[in-house]
Amino acid sequence: MQFDAAFWATTALFVFLGVVIYLKLPAMITKALDGRIKAIEGELAEAERLRLEAKFLLEEYESKRQAAASEAESIVAAAREEAFRMTAEAKTSLEALIVRRTRAVEDKIAQAESQAVSEVRSRSADVAVEAARVLLTRQMGTKGDALIDRAIKDVGSKLN
Numbered sequence: 001m002q003f004d005a006a007f008w009a010t011t012a013l014f015v016f017l018g019v020v021i022y023l024k025l026p027a028m029i030t031k032a033l034d035g036r037i038k039a040i041e042g043e044l045a046e047a048e049r050l051r052l053e054a055k056f057l058l059e060e061y062e063s064k065r066q067a068a069a070s071e072a073e074s075i076v077a078a079a080r081e082e083a084f085r086m087t088a089e090a091k092t093s094l095e096a097l098i099v100r101r102t103r104a105v106e107d108k109i110a111q112a113e114s115q116a117v118s119e120v121r122s123r124s125a126d127v128a129v130e131a132a133r134v135l136l137t138r139q140m141g142t143k144g145d146a147l148i149d150r151a152i153k154d155v156g157s158k159l160n
Contacts (some may be wrong), residue, residue: 020026
């Protein structure tokens with residue numbers, strides 16, 4: 001009886017399968033695969049938990065960003081209002097300063113005018129007195145006696 005190669009290959013296969021079943025190799029492979037499946041499921045659950053946590057943090061940071069943006073807008077608006085208020089106050093203060101300085105300059109001008117008029121009057125009086133003195137000196141030389149006589153008559157008539 002001669003056995004061909006197919007027979008020996010089939011026999012070796014059955015022996016191999018028997019040894020594998022005897023050593024419970026399929027159960028060990030199943031157990032290893034189940035362990036790996038459980039590890040992968042754990043990793044997936046952890047990844048899902050981390051994804052949800054990241055989503056929550058993203059939403060939280062987005063709300064904080066929006067709150068900060070609205071706060072920044074309110075700060076800018078308050079600063080703008082303060083700038084307008086300060087500008088209005090500065091304008092009012094400047095106008096008041098201009099009015100005060102104008103009034104002070106006008107007072108100085110009026111005082112200078114008054115002083116100039118006073119000096120002109122004083123000088124005019126001095127010139128008039130000098131002119132009268134010169135005129136009287138000239139007239140006294142030529143008409144002095146007649147004037148004295150007339151003055152005496154006037155005094156005499158006014159006293160009576």
